[in-house]
Amino acid sequence: MKEKKQNEVWKRLKRKKIAVVAMFILLALFLMAIFAPLLAPYGYEEADLSRGLEKSSREHLLGTDRLGRDTLSRLIYGSRQSLQIGIIALTSATLLGVFVGSIAGYYGGFVDNAIMRFLDLFNGIPMFLLTVTLAAVLGPSLRNAIIAIAIAMWPGSARLMRASILSVREMEYIEAAKSNNANVWRIILRHIVPNAIAPVLVSYTMGMGMSVLQGASLSFIGLGVQPPIPEWGAMISDARSLMRSQPQLAIYPGILVMVTVLAFNMLGDGLRDALDPRLKD
Amino acid sequence: MPALLEVRNLKKYFKNPAGTLHAVDDISFDLDSGRTLGVVGESGCGKTTLGRTILHLIDPTSGEMKFDGRNISAPTNKELIRLREEMRIIFQDPYSSLNPRMSVSTAIMEPLQIQGKLSKAEIIEETRSLMDIVGIARRFENAYPHELDGGRRQRVGVARALSLRPKFIVCDEPVSALDVSIQAQIINLMLDLQEERGLAYLFVTHDLSVVKYISDDIMVMYLGNMVEKAPSDELFKSPLHPYTKALLSAIPVPNLRDQTERIIMQGELTSPVNPKPGCRFMARCQYASEECAEPQVLEEHAPDHFVACCKYKALENN
Amino acid sequence: MREVENNQETVLDIRDLIVKYRTTESVVHAVNGINLKVSKGETVGLVGETGAGKTTTARSIMRILQTPPADLCGGEILFHGEDILKKTEAQMRKIRGKQIAMIFQDPMTALNPIEKVGLQIAEAVKLHEKVSQSAAIEKACDMLELVGIPMERYIEYPHQFSGGMKQRVVIAMALACSPELLIADEPTTALDVTIQAQVLQMMQELKNKLGTSVIMITHDLGIVAKSCQSVAVVYAGEIVEYGTAEHIFEHTAHPYTVGLFDSLPQLDSTEKRLKPIKGLMPDPTNLPEGCKFCDRCPEASEECNTQPPEAREITPGHIVKCHHREVSE
Numbered sequence: 045m046k047e048k049k050q051n052e053v054w055k056r057l058k059r060k061k062i063a064v065v066a067m068f069i070l071l072a073l074f075l076m077a078i079f080a081p082l083l084a085p086y087g088y089e090e091a092d093l094s095r096g097l098e099k100s101s102r103e104h105l106l107g108t109d110r111l112g113r114d115t116l117s118r119l120i121y122g123s124r125q126s127l128q129i130g131i132i133a134l135t136s137a138t139l140l141g142v143f144v145g146s147i148a149g150y151y152g153g154f155v156d157n158a159i160m161r162f163l164d165l166f167n168g169i170p171m172f173l174l175t176v177t178l179a180a181v182l183g184p185s186l187r188n189a190i191i192a193i194a195i196a197m198w199p200g201s202a203r204l205m206r207a208s209i210l211s212v213r214e215m216e217y218i219e220a221a222k223s224n225n226a227n228v229w230r231i232i233l234r235h236i237v238p239n240a241i242a243p244v245l246v247s248y249t250m251g252m253g254m255s256v257l258q259g260a261s262l263s264f265i266g267l268g269v270q271p272p273i274p275e276w277g278a279m280i281s282d283a284r285s286l287m288r289s290q291p292q293l294a295i296y297p298g299i300l301v302m303v304t305v306l307a308f309n310m311l312g313d314g315l316r317d318a319l320d321p322r323l324k325d
Numbered sequence: 326m327p328a329l330l331e332v333r334n335l336k337k338y339f340k341n342p343a344g345t346l347h348a349v350d351d352i353s354f355d356l357d358s359g360r361t362l363g364v365v366g367e368s369g370c371g372k373t374t375l376g377r378t379i380l381h382l383i384d385p386t387s388g389e390m391k392f393d394g395r396n397i398s399a400p401t402n403k404e405l406i407r408l409r410e411e412m413r414i415i416f417q418d419p420y421s422s423l424n425p426r427m428s429v430s431t432a433i434m435e436p437l438q439i440q441g442k443l444s445k446a447e448i449i450e451e452t453r454s455l456m457d458i459v460g461i462a463r464r465f466e467n468a469y470p471h472e473l474d475g476g477r478r479q480r481v482g483v484a485r486a487l488s489l490r491p492k493f494i495v496c497d498e499p500v501s502a503l504d505v506s507i508q509a510q511i512i513n514l515m516l517d518l519q520e521e522r523g524l525a526y527l528f529v530t531h532d533l534s535v536v537k538y539i540s541d542d543i544m545v546m547y548l549g550n551m552v553e554k555a556p557s558d559e560l561f562k563s564p565l566h567p568y569t570k571a572l573l574s575a576i577p578v579p580n581l582r583d584q585t586e587r588i589i590m591q592g593e594l595t596s597p598v599n600p601k602p603g604c605r606f607m608a609r610c611q612y613a614s615e616e617c618a619e620p621q622v623l624e625e626h627a628p629d630h631f632v633a634c635c636k637y638k639a640l641e642n643n
Numbered sequence: 644m645r646e647v648e649n650n651q652e653t654v655l656d657i658r659d660l661i662v663k664y665r666t667t668e669s670v671v672h673a674v675n676g677i678n679l680k681v682s683k684g685e686t687v688g689l690v691g692e693t694g695a696g697k698t699t700t701a702r703s704i705m706r707i708l709q710t711p712p713a714d715l716c717g718g719e720i721l722f723h724g725e726d727i728l729k730k731t732e733a734q735m736r737k738i739r740g741k742q743i744a745m746i747f748q749d750p751m752t753a754l755n756p757i758e759k760v761g762l763q764i765a766e767a768v769k770l771h772e773k774v775s776q777s778a779a780i781e782k783a784c785d786m787l788e789l790v791g792i793p794m795e796r797y798i799e800y801p802h803q804f805s806g807g808m809k810q811r812v813v814i815a816m817a818l819a820c821s822p823e824l825l826i827a828d829e830p831t832t833a834l835d836v837t838i839q840a841q842v843l844q845m846m847q848e849l850k851n852k853l854g855t856s857v858i859m860i861t862h863d864l865g866i867v868a869k870s871c872q873s874v875a876v877v878y879a880g881e882i883v884e885y886g887t888a889e890h891i892f893e894h895t896a897h898p899y900t901v902g903l904f905d906s907l908p909q910l911d912s913t914e915k916r917l918k919p920i921k922g923l924m925p926d927p928t929n930l931p932e933g934c935k936f937c938d939r940c941p942e943a944s945e946e947c948n949t950q951p952p953e954a955r956e957i958t959p960g961h962i963v964k965c966h967h968r969e970v971s972e
């Protein structure tokens with residue numbers, strides 16, 4: 045029964061060419077992250093100072109960096125950090141947001157008002173500034189970068205969940221469930237959330253690009269992943285001073301960040317169309 | 326024998342920035358098992374709120390209610406749970422009253438699952454027999470609401486209402502969203518069920534020909550007030566309240582012979598926010614005069630025929 | 644089909660109209676060969692249930708169907724002898740609103756919520772007539788008075804009007820350029836019965852005053868009895884019965900029309916049960932080969948299953964699509 049519904053979404057998603065392409069790109073990125081040790085020709089720390097800043101050659105397909113480390117290997121290992129930050133940060137932000145948003149939306153009144161005003165506080169601060177401040181206060185590390193990003197991003201999903209629940213809450217089937225003697229938890233979990241979650245799912249996918257970008261940005265300004273561990277943002281940062289002579293060192297990780305963000309957005313776009321019941325034929 | 330449902334002076338007021346909205350204002354009636362009370366009125370007259378308030382889906386502002394001899398004016402949680410097993414509701418819109426992510430059988434069995442008295446196998450069996458009773462083929466068991474037409478969806482709604490073997494069902498415009506040929510199927514189903522199970526219906530609708538057909542008694546509401554209540558035939562034969570008369574004459578009759586002159590009412594429905602004490606129909610009533618500004622008393626004109634209009638006698642003699 | 648008794652000038656003549664909706668998975672046969680004539684000053688009722696193809700027909704006349712998915716794949720719609728389906732979009736813009744106007748079930752969709760109603764009507768006037776702003780506004784005020792709204796409310800916004808009043812404004816806007824044909828798609832379905840009575844009566848009076856032809860789309864036979872001279876009963880994209888109101892109400896012929904009347908709760912009946920039409924309307928993506936109604940018809944025979952019935956004129960002006968109705972001499 046459940047499968048049928050999911051199948052339908054899946055079927056419609058498959059019809060969107062762009063979404064399919066995005067899924068393949070993302071799949072490739074994930075496989076790259078998982079099998080990094082097998083794929084990378086060198087270790088990410090293997091430095092050969094005598095062979096620094098080489099152009100691409102047979103041994104080093106994408107050349108080497110200042111310390112003579114293989115760029116390709118570092119890019120491959122870097123995907124681990126970049127994706128990890130993006131996924132863990134956004135997943136925790138979304139879970140927290142869905143939980144708080146559901147409570148605000150379902151109970152309404154004072155609870156809703158208190159939660160919403162609290163969320164408004166976040167609105168007053170530009171998101172990246174907040175992330176940077178938090179990361180700086182917590183101290184630079186992978187874990188703290190994740191926490192900082194999650195804290196900055198959760199109000200968005202909370203707001204979205206609340207709005208979505210507000211519209212579902214007014215539906216007659218919620219009243220029907222109440223007249224069936226369903227208790228609050230049953231109503232929230234079986235009747236409201238399944239019908240309200242679609243927009244959050246879409247924003248989760250779309251937000252993933254944003255989250256990866258935030259992680260890369262934090263690392264770029266030195267507040268994220270610390271050297272020598274490779275991360276795309278940190279790699280761009282490293283390459284800053286060599287921008288003129290060795291632009292490829294910044295371009296390669298830049299392209300990867302861009303492709304990742306784009307792929308997540310395209311998948312989110314496709315998912316939104318597939319989940320929208322109005323587009324049902 | 327006392328009536329199955331006794332409602333006395335039921336009131337439901339909503340506070341809003343513009344003032345107090347008198348959605349249901351001082352409504353009293355009795356309803357016996359196996360009988361149908363039709364509630365008619367235009368949008369905003371409080372008929373839907375009345376049904377919801379009796380089921381405690383909305384808490385009443387004041388008033389007394391007795392169901393099956395028990396006082397249900399302010400039930401405890403435990404009493405409320407029992408109440409909602411005995412009093413059920415069928416909704417107007419078969420599209421929004423079914424959870425789009427629940428299959429037909431899940432929707433019908435939910436009340437049974439929550440009640441928790443039957444085993445899993447018994448619930449499945451009961452669900453199937455309910456589907457047979459309301460006439461939904463077994464092949465739709467795992468179908469989702471969007472795969473069904475309006476008539477079948479409403480049958481699911483009926484099955485869900487029946488599942489706990491209630492004594493009383495509030496029917497909130499159950500057929501207004503359906504096409505006439507389907508509407509007739511659902512009405513017949515409801516009549517059959519009433520006969521077999523001795524159900525009492527509170528049938529809320531704006532469709533006067535449907536209500537005449539299904540009801541034993543009819544209550545006419547206007548802006549939260551009951552303006553007239555009478556046995557169905559009598560109300561249509563000799564309506565007393567000017568509003569009832571206008572309402573009845575406004576029904577478009579589907580034949581060419583009976584095109585009597587309509588009473589075209591002036592003006593439109595207002596909303597009952599901070600109403601004045603007098604007759605609420607006064608502003609649109611062609612017979613209105615000073616005495617109508619006084620509070621109107623419900624008079625029993627003939628046995629079971631009540632009317633709240635100070636001028637009805639004078640009008641009747643004309 | 645046939646002209647009505649009085650040999651009045653024909654305003655609209657729909658011939659064999661076929662409309663399909665194509666999606667990637669299926670083809671919906673929405674309108675399957677509809678023939679309909681509308682004379683000057685006549686009100687034709689288009690009656691049928693949800694999904695019968697009434698609204699699609701109306702939207703085809705206005706040429707406001709989204710194509711794709713809609714596909715106007717056959718027939719012609721002659722408006723004063725000229726085929727509307729062959730007009731360019733620029734030509735249509737001149738016809739729409741000026742010569743053919745449409746009102747919808749929900750008045751809010753036709754009104755701009757942030758513009759004064761008077762200006763909206765004036766705008767409609769100026770779109771089609773070369774008049775000054777002040778003349779257009781004057782006309783708008785006249786129209787408001789005509790539909791029973793005091794001129795002073797000219798400067799109010801749609802949200803300040805009630806449902807019935809909004810529908811009046813929409814009617815005023817539709818009639819502002821004195822169109823020859825007005826298509827009313829369930830104009831009173833969203834209104835309460837007392838308001839419905841007001842609006843219907845007003846439409847009747849206006850029609851008589853302005854000589855407009857009206858196509859009244861509705862599912863309510865009561866409204867048809869009240870306001871239409873001719874009636875077309877639509878089922879599964881076909882007109883199964885057509886005739887004067889008297890033909891339809893007094894000499895009902897097609898089994899579907901009979902079934903419709905029987906399904907209605909009659910105010911003066913003492914029957915204990917209604918007589919619904921059994922079953923459901925056929926799936927428009929998969930219509931039966933023979934008569935579209937045969938699955939639900941109490942009189943269906945072998946012939947009905949295989950052979951689609953022809954439209955036959957059983958008495959002058961009364962056309963029925965049924966194998967079991969003979970032409971009476």
